[in-house]
Amino acid sequence: EQRRFHCTVSELIVASNDTVWTCDMTAGRGLHIAAKHGEGNYVVDAETLARIEENHQVVFRYRDNPNGSVHDIAGVTNAAGNVVGLMPHPEHCVEEGYGPSTDGLPFFTSVLREMAR
Numbered sequence: 001e002q003r004r005f006h007c008t009v010s011e012l013i014v015a016s017n018d019t020v021w022t023c024d025m026t027a028g029r030g031l032h033i034a035a036k037h038g039e040g041n042y043v044v045d046a047e048t049l050a051r052i053e054e055n056h057q058v059v060f061r062y063r064d065n066p067n068g069s070v071h072d073i074a075g076v077t078n079a080a081g082n083v084v085g086l087m088p089h090p091e092h093c094v095e096e097g098y099g100p101s102t103d104g105l106p107f108f109t110s111v112l113r114e115m116a117r
Contacts, residue, residue: 009100010035010088011063012074016056019081024110030063031103033088040087042069042076052076059084 012031017023025031044052049070052058060075067087075086090104 005036006066007034007036008066009033010066010074012060012088013063014059015061016059016077018056019059019077019084019110020114021077021084021107021110022059024106024113031060031090031106032093032101033090033104034092034099035066035088036092037067037087041067042073042087044070044073055079060086 009032012033014022014025014027014029014031017025017027053071057077057079058071058073058075059077061072062069062074063072065072069087074088075084077084090107093099093101093104094108096102
């Protein structure tokens with residue numbers, strides 16, 4: 001078996017800005033975020049997929065799905081909107097010169113904005 005490590009830039013589309021982690025973002029905006037993984041994609045059964053889609057729990061989608069995630073899903077939230085599970089790595093995109101962009105910064109400014117409320 002051949003193992004590979006992928007380090008690429010993925011474009012994510014903000015599907016929801018109704019979470020603690022995305023409230024400083026604009027729905028529909030594209031973000032360029034580092035994706036670093038050996039394997040992995042979002043897999044879910046049909047019943048759960050229908051429920052999270054209906055409840056607007058998909059937070060990010062891949063523009064060009066690099067890993068075969070169901071419905072291009074790159075990130076989902078819990079029902080309360082305070083936990084987001086995400087495949088790419090926004091923490092690697094917060095400072096000029098240390099990543100492909102600073103598009104990861106709004107993840108953290110969103111949390112700070114919510115904490116200041």
